[in-house]
Amino acid sequence: MQARPLDPHDDAQLRAFYDVSWRAEMDDGRPWNGHWTYDELASMLRDTTPEHRAAGLAAYDGDRLVGAGISMWSETDNVDKAYVFPMVDPPARGRGVGGALLEAMVEQSRAAGRLTLTSNAAYAGPEDDQSPPVRFAATHSFHVANTEIQRQLRLPVDDALLDEVDAEGEPHRDGYTVRTFIDDLPDRLLPSYCALVNQLIVDAPSGEVDYEANALTPDSMREHIAVQRRIGRRVYRSLAVRDGEAVAQSDLALQTEGDTAVQSGTYVHRGHRLGAAVKVANLRAVQRERPDILRIDTVNAETNSWMVSINERLGFEILAVAPSFVRHLEPRTSTPTRRSRSRAT
Numbered sequence: 001m002q003a004r005p006l007d008p009h010d011d012a013q014l015r016a017f018y019d020v021s022w023r024a025e026m027d028d029g030r031p032w033n034g035h036w037t038y039d040e041l042a043s044m045l046r047d048t049t050p051e052h053r054a055a056g057l058a059a060y061d062g063d064r065l066v067g068a069g070i071s072m073w074s075e076t077d078n079v080d081k082a083y084v085f086p087m088v089d090p091p092a093r094g095r096g097v098g099g100a101l102l103e104a105m106v107e108q109s110r111a112a113g114r115l116t117l118t119s120n121a122a123y124a125g126p127e128d129d130q131s132p133p134v135r136f137a138a139t140h141s142f143h144v145a146n147t148e149i150q151r152q153l154r155l156p157v158d159d160a161l162l163d164e165v166d167a168e169g170e171p172h173r174d175g176y177t178v179r180t181f182i183d184d185l186p187d188r189l190l191p192s193y194c195a196l197v198n199q200l201i202v203d204a205p206s207g208e209v210d211y212e213a214n215a216l217t218p219d220s221m222r223e224h225i226a227v228q229r230r231i232g233r234r235v236y237r238s239l240a241v242r243d244g245e246a247v248a249q250s251d252l253a254l255q256t257e258g259d260t261a262v263q264s265g266t267y268v269h270r271g272h273r274l275g276a277a278v279k280v281a282n283l284r285a286v287q288r289e290r291p292d293i294l295r296i297d298t299v300n301a302e303t304n305s306w307m308v309s310i311n312e313r314l315g316f317e318i319l320a321v322a323p324s325f326v327r328h329l330e331p332r333t334s335t336p337t338r339r340s341r342s343r344a345t
């Protein structure tokens with residue numbers, strides 16, 4: 001096995017890389033799993049920003065691409081961390097490709113000074129320390145940092161249920177206005193929206209790994225929105241607004257193809273039933289405007305009982321166990337390379 005950096009601007013290479021990643025996630029007996037579309041993966045690897053860096057590492061057996069590794073990191077926050085995700089074509093599994101790919105990404109991260117490595121996986125329950133991905137992770141010195149549960153909601157949700165959930169929260173929401181925006185947000189709401197999104201990673205239960213706040217700014221958010229719009233990834237954002245500021249947000253991203261939306265984050269100032277309000281608002285808007293969207297995927301820590309209870313009330317059903325893994329690295333003792341400060345993978 002030979003691992004080579006992926007050139008994301010080489011269309012043929014990127015297509016082969018994507019196809020392997022798709023088969024690894026969607027064609028290995030997990031029909032409930034979700035995956036990026038080609039356009040989403042291409043954009044992630046091509047349109048990188050200081051806040052969202054990503055790189056691919058391709059594993060070859062001779063001329064054949066058999067493994068696709070993705071690393072992600074930020075240059076503006078959590079600079080001690082990198083996320084790594086190896087995927088191997090199902091027919092090529094069990095021969096060490098995944099392990100070699102993962103270790104190659106680990107070494108790249110170590111060289112870049114990223115000493116806290118995270119990864120994740122999804123397998124059909126129940127929770128099991130001997131499940132194949134957990135064993136694979138353990139072989140490579142990753143352990144479970146947090147156990148999350150992947151859930152799915154089939155659409156449409158009955159309007160009567162949405163009305164009921166909304167009405168229950170109504171008495172607690174005096175002074176808050178809930179609004180839904182598609183793709184763009186008004187300039188006046190961007191700073192408070194970014195503050196919510198930046199804080200989400202700090203307060204969402206993440207088990208053993210502590211994250212510092214993200215560093216999105218209104219300018220970088222505008223760029224991000226422009227990219228999502230260009231690739232045709234509609235994002236529904238419902239906000240609760242009070243005194244001109246966003247105090248709760250929920251983002252629902254519609255994939256660029258297919259019938260799936262991904263619930264990507266909800267962060268609210270607590271105590272006013274705003275979480276349910278912004279989720280209901282997104283559901284109403286998507287059901288009204290996009291009847292072709294038939295499922296919403298989400299992942300929550302089981303310790304996030306507040307968010308899980310809202311999801312269960314809305315009808316989300318358990319699909320899979322989704323462990324997050326961590327591996328702590330020792331710094332390299334030899335002289336650092338010239339690239340070590342600026343490159344994460």
Ligand SMILES: CC(C)(COP(=O)(O)OP(=O)(O)OC[C@H]1O[C@@H](n2cnc3c(N)ncnc32)[C@H](O)[C@@H]1OP(=O)(O)O)[C@@H](O)C(=O)NCCC(=O)NCCS
Pocket residue numbers: 024025028085086087088089092093094095096097098099100119120121122131132133135136137325
């Ligand atoms: C996990 C994955 C990358 C392993 O790839 P691989 O090339 O089979 O890995 P290796 O040959 O180096 O290691 C095989 C080990 O992985 C584990 N494994 C995980 N999923 C497996 C699968 N579907 N088939 C075979 N082995 C699997 C087994 O425990 C096996 O160990 P064993 O030999 O003791 O039984 C691959 O199964 C995959 O692409 N899974 C989907 C993506 C994913 O979950 N990636 C993140 C994992 S942290």
